Amino acid sequence: MRIGVNHGSLAERMLFSYGDTPEGMVESALEFLKICESLDFRNLVISMKASRVPVMLAAYRLMVKRMDELGMDYPLHLGVTEAGDGEYGRIKSTAGIATLLAEGIGDTIRVSLTEAPEKEIPVCYSILQALGMRKTMVEYVACPSCGRTLFNLEEVLHKVREATKHLTGLDIAVMGCIVNGPGEMADADYGYVGKQAGYIALYRGRDEIKRVPEDQGVEELINLIKADGRWVEP
Ligand code: SF4
Structure with missing residues (x-):
């Protein structure tokens, strides 16, 4: 009624x-x-x-x-x-x-x-x-970019989102630099962080897992999620 x-x-x-x-x-x-x-x-x-x-x-x-x-x-x-x-x-x-x-x-x-x-x-x-009341999508954490940013954040965030948006329940951070990025990832499950010119670092939680060339970043992020058994095919 x-x-x-x-x-x-x-x-x-x-x-x-x-x-x-x-x-x-x-x-x-x-x-x-x-x-x-x-x-x-x-x-x-x-x-x-x-x-x-x-x-x-x-x-x-x-x-x-x-x-x-x-x-x-x-x-x-x-x-x-x-x-x-x-x-x-x-x-x-x-x-x-x-x-x-x-x-x-x-x-x-x-x-x-x-x-x-x-x-x-x-x-x-x-x-x-x-509001943290339901989790029906991947939660992305991404920095706004600044003078320290080591890659095209907007483009990379878009690529990461396109590759992972079907993985309900994960928190993924994309941060422009190693200076503040790891500390500000808000306890994300995985992090994609600018390491040095041309290289990014992949994180699992607070731990840096590996350094990879930037053009392999998204692929390696997927491999890391797969290795942890948390990947599902789209
Ligand atoms: S994480 Fe690094 S690149 Fe991103 S806004 Fe903070 S200082 Fe700048």
Whole structure:
């Protein structure tokens, strides 16, 4: 069952009392909940979506507080509605959904983009992976590059990603230099680190395993993962 807080005479009365505010959304939702409970219907998931991130954040937080006060414990469905498309639509959705998830609020999520529905799913997975809540992809750690960088980081990261993106569950780091790279690999399972001009070093965890010419780096990384029995064919 879906409770729409924007429709119907009850919602209109709430809008009149509270204005179009998080307080109004929450009180309206609570009124609907009380009606459902009076009919002994409790199979509910509550959504407090709004198209503005600060409004939806405030509405969900207040909903949690009010439900606590009233002894209610309904699951919450998170989303930023009408988030738009492209990069900003994804950033807006992530800002709202991830902030609440990181606070321990939320049970289900939906990223709403003005794009084909299947484009929404990877964003949901990425949010959950970035927060450490689900691991459905390889986690890549890569430095931003600087004057010390010993190879074309963007190109190498792309190559490493293309070769390994099917290996669910691994953390792989691509770092531009040996000076800061190994210390900043964030405990990755494998590291590809600039060693000296034309050479890279491959790491397993914190240990340097071998030095190889840069043009063999990706192939040797795959060989190392294979030798550890952690490779699967794409
Ligand atoms: S790891 Fe090395 S190359 Fe990358 S940003 Fe840090 S210092 Fe620069």
